[in-house]
Every structure is written in structure tokens, then in C-alpha cells.
Amino acid sequence: MLQFFARKKRLLFLLFLLALTLTLLARDTKRSRLPSFVDRFLLALFTPPLRITSKAFGTASLLWHRYLALVNTQRDNELLRSQRDTLLMENRLLQEQARENERLRDLLGFKQRHTFHMIPAEVIGQDPTSWFKSLIIDKGSDDHVVEGAAVITPEGVVGRILKVASSSAHVLLLIDVNSNIDAVVERTRARGIVVGTGSSRCRFSYALKTDDVVPGDRIVTSGLGGLFPSGMLLGTVVFVSNDKSGFFQHIELQPAVDFSKVKEVFIVLSGRITP
Amino acid sequence: MNDNTRLALILLCGCAVVLVQMLPWLPWREIRPDLVLSVVILLGITAPLCRGAGLCWALGFLLERLSGIPPGTGQLFYLFFFLLIRLLQRFFQFQTVASAFALLCVGQVLKYGYFSFLFFVVYEYASLSEHFLMTWLFETLATLVVGPLLYAGLQRLTAETKDHLLAQYVIYHGRRLQ
Numbered sequence: 105m106l107q108f109f110a111r112k113k114r115l116l117f118l119l120f121l122l123a124l125t126l127t128l129l130a131r132d133t134k135r136s137r138l139p140s141f142v143d144r145f146l147l148a149l150f151t152p153p154l155r156i157t158s159k160a161f162g163t164a165s166l167l168w169h170r171y172l173a174l175v176n177t178q179r180d181n182e183l184l185r186s187q188r189d190t191l192l193m194e195n196r197l198l199q200e201q202a203r204e205n206e207r208l209r210d211l212l213g214f215k216q217r218h219t220f221h222m223i224p225a226e227v228i229g230q231d232p233t234s235w236f237k238s239l240i241i242d243k244g245s246d247d248h249v250v251e252g253a254a255v256i257t258p259e260g261v262v263g264r265i266l267k268v269a270s271s272s273a274h275v276l277l278l279i280d281v282n283s284n285i286d287a288v289v290e291r292t293r294a295r296g297i298v299v300g301t302g303s304s305r306c307r308f309s310y311a312l313k314t315d316d317v318v319p320g321d322r323i324v325t326s327g328l329g330g331l332f333p334s335g336m337l338l339g340t341v342v343f344v345s346n347d348k349s350g351f352f353q354h355i356e357l358q359p360a361v362d363f364s365k366v367k368e369v370f371i372v373l374s375g376r377i378t379p
Numbered sequence: 380m381n382d383n384t385r386l387a388l389i390l391l392c393g394c395a396v397v398l399v400q401m402l403p404w405l406p407w408r409e410i411r412p413d414l415v416l417s418v419v420i421l422l423g424i425t426a427p428l429c430r431g432a433g434l435c436w437a438l439g440f441l442l443e444r445l446s447g448i449p450p451g452t453g454q455l456f457y458l459f460f461f462l463l464i465r466l467l468q469r470f471f472q473f474q475t476v477a478s479a480f481a482l483l484c485v486g487q488v489l490k491y492g493y494f495s496f497l498f499f500v501v502y503e504y505a506s507l508s509e510h511f512l513m514t515w516l517f518e519t520l521a522t523l524v525v526g527p528l529l530y531a532g533l534q535r536l537t538a539e540t541k542d543h544l545l546a547q548y549v550i551y552h553g554r555r556l557q
């Protein structure tokens with residue numbers, strides 16, 4: 105028996121590797137996960153070199169933009185000043201409306217909304233394959249980041265935290281095929297789920313054929329589930345089709361965020377009720 | 380350089396390659412080559428069977444744990460491709476960069492079939508077909524441009540000369556004839 109094993113050890117080793125791989129595949133089809141310490145260890149191992157290269161590139165880019173590429177700076181400055189003035193006025197108006205809204209909610213006896221604590225993070229890595237869409241950011245469990253936390257930018261939703269290491273975390277992007285986010289159409293409040301397709305667009309699934317959705321409509325987070333603040337922009341409807349049989353419309357949306365240009369994000373930490 | 384040192388160096392290069400693929404500022408953010416495939420080819424041509432298979436498995440594991448790939452997917456492909464190279468070595472000699480280019484083509488074609496099966500049959504991502512084809516096409520083009528260069532660099536770095544490869548080939552086939 106031992107002689108058999110000694111003679112066939114190479115074959116047995118290959119069979120072992122194959123069996124191990126197939127076991128992992130089978131585990132995933134049941135949506136179970138590997139022990140997270142493996143992920144944490146690997147993520148932690150790769151974080152320092154990613155951080156260093158990211159910083160090095162950031163410095164080089166800064167040097168270029170601050171000292172060498174100053175051709176349009178004057179024009180940009182003027183444009184930004186005028187935009188800032190407009191936004192300041194808009195901001196004052198919105199603040200006033202928000203205060204009025206809160207007063208009215210108080211009068212009506214509505215429960216106070218969740219407020220969310222956010223921390224900024226920098227993108228230091230991306231998915232090493234072309235098939236899936238994820239990012240690596242430089243904040244982890246040391247900064248109280250937890251799995252499932254929402255990741256956003258001022259433009260809109262980026263995705264959610266998939267794995268967390270001590271000083272970095274893996275973000276599953278909105279456009280990844282495994283991403284699903286509960287959403288509503290801002291104009292009509294029609295409900296659906298924004299599903300990633302792996303491409304630059306997403307689908308707005310489960311919107312009934314009776315729902316009023318047209319190209320140009322903005323899709324925002326519903327706030328259900330408590331991970332994402334409600335009203336965060338997910339994208340804009342670019343295609344609607346009622347032709348297919350079934351109960352639901354075929355709706356495609358263009359995400360609000362340009363994922364190829366994301367450098368800084370905000371992580372939404374657990375919500376708390378304001379007193 | 381002995382076998383173990385060389386294999387450790389290849390593994391280190393494999394890790395470096397994965398790291399490079401993860402850098403967010405590289406020009407191929409959307410069009411990304413599969414650089415690990417070149418490392419697998421080098422292992423397939425030069426490494427001993429068990430250790431080579433183990434390293435391919437490890438590289439696949441590393442890649443998928445740092446990515447959103449479902450567990451087992453990358454490992455199975457790289458392991459299968461490694462074994463295929465070993466099998467093909469019984470009939471062909473792979474000594475030049477041109478042969479590595481041919482193997483990269485074979486690898487990408489196999490990947491298309493493998494990922495099609497996984498995505499559409501196992502994981503049922505039915506809406507992906509158009510995007511799937513585009514992703515594969517871009518990845519293939521990028522891999523065929525960058526892959527042979529990386530292979531040549533790795534080959535040089537790990538001191539695999541033509542004569543060494545030829546000697547290995549003769550030893551390997553000599554053993555088989557015995």
C-alpha cells in the first residue's frame with residue numbers, strides 16, 4: 105500500500121490539488137466563504153506595497169499638476185470661483201429648506217432620520233482581473249470599517265465593503281455582477297434593484313411594467329436595509345424597454361460615478377439615530 | 380541557480396505580477412492583460428511537475444483572493460493550463476518566445492471556453508454575453524502584447540537559457556523513452 109502511494113505520489117498530489125479546487129468551487133456555489141483570516145492576511149500583505157506605489161504615483165502626479173501643467177490654471181480658477189459662488193447660494197437655500205423640513209417633521213411627530221458617520225479613504229488598488237470590478241482602499245478595521253459598509257463619493261454610490269483587513273479594505277463596485285442595491289426612481293418612487301452587469305452600465309431590475317420610468321430619470325438608493333443613506337444617486341436611466349414578455353421592464357442605467365477615475369471615496373460607517 | 384531558488388524567484392515574480400495588475404494608475408485600467416498566464420507558461424515549461432502545479436495553484440489562489448473571482452475559479456484554470464502545457468511538451472518543444480506567444484493564444488482561447496462555462500452555466504450570469512466577449516477580446520489583445528515580453532524577461536531573470544531548456548527537454552524525453 106505504502107509502495108503504491110510512494111509510486112503514485114505525483115498523481116496523488118495533483119488529484120489532491122484538483123479536489124481542493126473543486127471543493128472551493130462547490131463551496132462558492134452555496135455562497136459560503138473561506139475563513140476571512142486568509143483574505144485578511146493576503147490583503148494585509150499586499151497593502152504596504154500598494155500604498156507605497158500609490159503614494160509615489162500620487163506625488164509624481166501632484167508634481168506634474170502643481171508645477172508643470174499650469175497652462176489652464178488661471179481660466180480654471182475663474183470658472184471654479186463662479187461655480188463656488190453659485191453653490192454657496194444654493195447651499196444656503198438648501199440648509200434653510202433642511203431646517204424647515206426638520207421643523208415640519210417634528211411637528212408631524214415623524215421619527216428622526218438616521219445620520220451617518222463618514223470617513224474618507226484613498227484608492228490604492230484595483231481588481232487584478234478584468235472579469236470582476238473591485239477596488240482596494242487604505243482604510244480597514246483599525247478605522248472601524250466593517251464588511252457591508254457603503255462606499256460613496258460626492259457624485260454617487262461606489263459600492264460596498266467586501267473584505268476588511270486591519271489597514272485596508274476591498275470594495276465591491278456597483279457595476280460588479282455580484283452587486284445588488286435596493287433603489288427607487290427619484291421622480292416616481294418606483295422601486296427596483298440596481299444590479300451590476302460587469303460592464304460600464306447597470307440594470308434596474310424588478311420595475312413593473314406599470315411603473316413610470318423614462319430615460320433621464322435619476323435612480324437613487326431607497327435607504328432600506330440601513331447600509332446606504334437614502335437618496336444617494338446611483339445613476340441615470342439611459343434605456344427603457346417594455347417589449348419583452350413578463351412582468352418587468354428592461355431598464356439600463358449609467359452609473360453616476362466614473363469608476364475609472366475614482367481616487368478618493370467616503371465610507372459610510374454604521375448609522376445612528378440623532379437625538 | 381538551483382531548482383528551488385529558481386522556483387522561489389518565479390513565485391516572487393508571480394506575486395509581483397499580481398501586484399502590478401492591482402495598481403490603480405496603470406494605463407490598462409480597463410484593458411488589462413493576464414500577466415499570471417506568462418508565469419504559468421514559464422512554470423509549465425521549466426518547473427518540475429508537482430512543485431510547478433503547486434505554484435500555479437498558489438498563484439491562482441492569490442489572484443482570486445485579492446479579486447472578486449469566485450473561489451476555485453482561477454486555480455482550476457491555471458492548474459489545468461499548466462497540466463496541458465506538460466502534456467503538449469510531449470509533442471512539441473517550447474523554447475522560444477514565439478512558442479510562449481502560441482501558448483498564450485491557446486491559454487486565452489481555453490479561458491474563453493472555461494469562463495463561458497462558469498459564467499453562463501454555473502453562475503448563470505445570463506446578461507453578460509456582450510460584455511463578456513468584449514472583456515475577453517481586450518484581455519486577449521493586451522495579454523498577447525505584454526505577455527511575451529514578460530515571459531522573455533522572466534526567462535532571462537530566472538536564467539533559463541536555450542541550452543538549459545534543450546537539456547531539460549532531452550532529459551525529460553530520455554526518461555520517457557527509458
